[in-house]
Amino acid sequence: xxxxxxxxxxxxxxxxxxxxxxxxxxxxxxxxxxxxxxxxxxxxxxxxxxxxxxxxxxxxxxxxxxxxxxxxxxxxxxxxxxxxxxxxxxxxxxxxxxxxxxxxxxxxxxxxxxxxxxxxxxxxxxxxxxxxxxxxxxxxxxxxxxxxxxxxxxxxxxxxxxxxxxxxxxxxxxxxxxxxxxxxxxxxxxxxxxxxxxxxxxxxxxxxxxxxxxxxxxxxxxxxxxxxxxxxxxxxxxx
Amino acid sequence: xxxxxxxxxxxxxxxxxxxxxxxxxxxxxxxxxxxxxxxxxxxxxxxxxxxxxxxxxxxxxxxxxxxxxxxxxxxxxxxxxxxxxxxxxxxxxxxxxxxxxx
Numbered sequence: 236x237x238x239x240x241x242x243x244x245x246x247x248x249x250x251x252x253x254x255x256x257x258x259x260x261x262x263x264x265x266x267x268x269x270x271x272x273x274x275x276x277x278x279x280x281x282x283x284x285x286x287x288x289x290x291x292x293x294x295x296x297x298x299x300x301x302x303x304x305x306x307x308x309x310x311x312x313x314x315x316x317x318x319x320x321x322x323x324x325x326x327x328x329x330x331x332x333x334x335x336x337x338x339x340x341x342x343x344x345x346x347x348x349x350x351x352x353x354x355x356x357x358x359x360x361x362x363x364x365x366x367x368x369x370x371x372x373x374x375x376x377x378x379x380x381x382x383x384x385x386x387x388x389x390x391x392x393x394x395x396x397x398x399x400x401x402x403x404x405x406x407x408x409x410x411x412x413x414x415x416x417x418x419x420x421x422x423x424x425x426x427x428x429x430x431x432x433x434x435x436x437x438x439x440x441x442x443x444x445x446x447x448x449x450x451x452x453x454x455x456x457x458x459x460x461x462x463x464x465x466x467x468x469x470x471x472x473x474x
Numbered sequence: 475x476x477x478x479x480x481x482x483x484x485x486x487x488x489x490x491x492x493x494x495x496x497x498x499x500x501x502x503x504x505x506x507x508x509x510x511x512x513x514x515x516x517x518x519x520x521x522x523x524x525x526x527x528x529x530x531x532x533x534x535x536x537x538x539x540x541x542x543x544x545x546x547x548x549x550x551x552x553x554x555x556x557x558x559x560x561x562x563x564x565x566x567x568x569x570x571x572x573x574x575x576x
Contacts, residue, residue: 252561277479284487291486298482307482311489317521318490322497324517327504335502342495347525352557395544396535399568403530404547404564406522411551413519420519427523435528448522456520461487461512 239363248365249395252405253348253368257381259398260288265383267292271299276382282380286346286373289446290314314446320453321350330359337362344369348402365473420462427456534568538575543568 237245268278273295285291290311297307303336322345329338341362345353349368354358414421434440434448443451505511534540547564555563 326501408560428527
């Protein structure tokens with residue numbers, strides 16, 4: 236097992252693509268917040284305190300439209316409920332040796348992208364590795380927001396467009412190698428993508444919000460997969 | 475109703491934090507149940523796949539560049555590219571494609 240310092244460094248390194256991907260996405264967020272007359276400081280604090288993309292995009296629209304606090308909270312709950320599934324999966328990945336208090340801090344950083352990198356780590360997850368990823372990811376998110384809010388023209392459109400695919404490419408780099416090793420995982424990846432595509436095209440289904448779509452498909456497909464292809468219980472002393 | 479953007483930020487942050495924190499704090503030990511263990515094992519693959527497709531196709535300035543960037547990422551991943559490399563290849567292929575088509 237890596238030392239704390241080494242696993243932290245490795246986390247920082249693995250988080251670099253997230254830094255750039257976040258820069259592009261939060262830059263767009265900053266521009267949107269500015270166009271909706273959200274105070275610059277509020278938008279930057281929002282990014283630093285929430286650290287979530289879809290929720291923030293929806294929130295600035297809501298705040299500009301003057302929705303109430305309760306409605307705002309409810310929107311966040313619906314859009315961000317998928318994190319509940321991700322945190323559940325993450326909880327099983329954390330090393331038994333890690334002190335419990337780390338979970339309070341790790342919870343803050345469990346975004347889609349940080350989660351994706353953390354769960355794909357081979358072996359048990361050390362909090363130091365997770366903090367390393369956060370160290371790269373969070374500044375990208377806050378800095379991009381600040382740049383977007385302060386000036387809409389720091390990053391050229393072409394660069395922004397190209398960076399738009401960075402986070403997706405990262406997800407692909409995370410799911411393809413295990414899919415190559417296991418036919419079952421490959422099948423599940425394929426079915427998930429087809430189902431997601433159908434949900435975005437078919438009448439009725441396409442009116443479901445993206446947050447709910449993720450939850451519905453994740454619960455159904457993972458449950459069916461778990462019933463049909465249960466994972467072998469790990470041998471004792473595997474590490 | 476007059477709302478304060480800073481209170482909004484605090485409300486949102488609290489909701490989002492609780493959603494992320496509760497499962498981590500409640501599921502303290504490793505789950506023994508085979509079904510739930512398997513379920514949580516499959517969750518990341520399904521969630522990430524659903525988030526990638528078809529949204530990836532509208533992630534850049536044009537459908538063509540996104541399609542090429544997507545294909546580049548899949549091929550690079552199959553060839554065992556590491557995570558930063560795959561991301562870089564995909565971004566670069568989108569950038570180059572857009573130089574030609576725009």
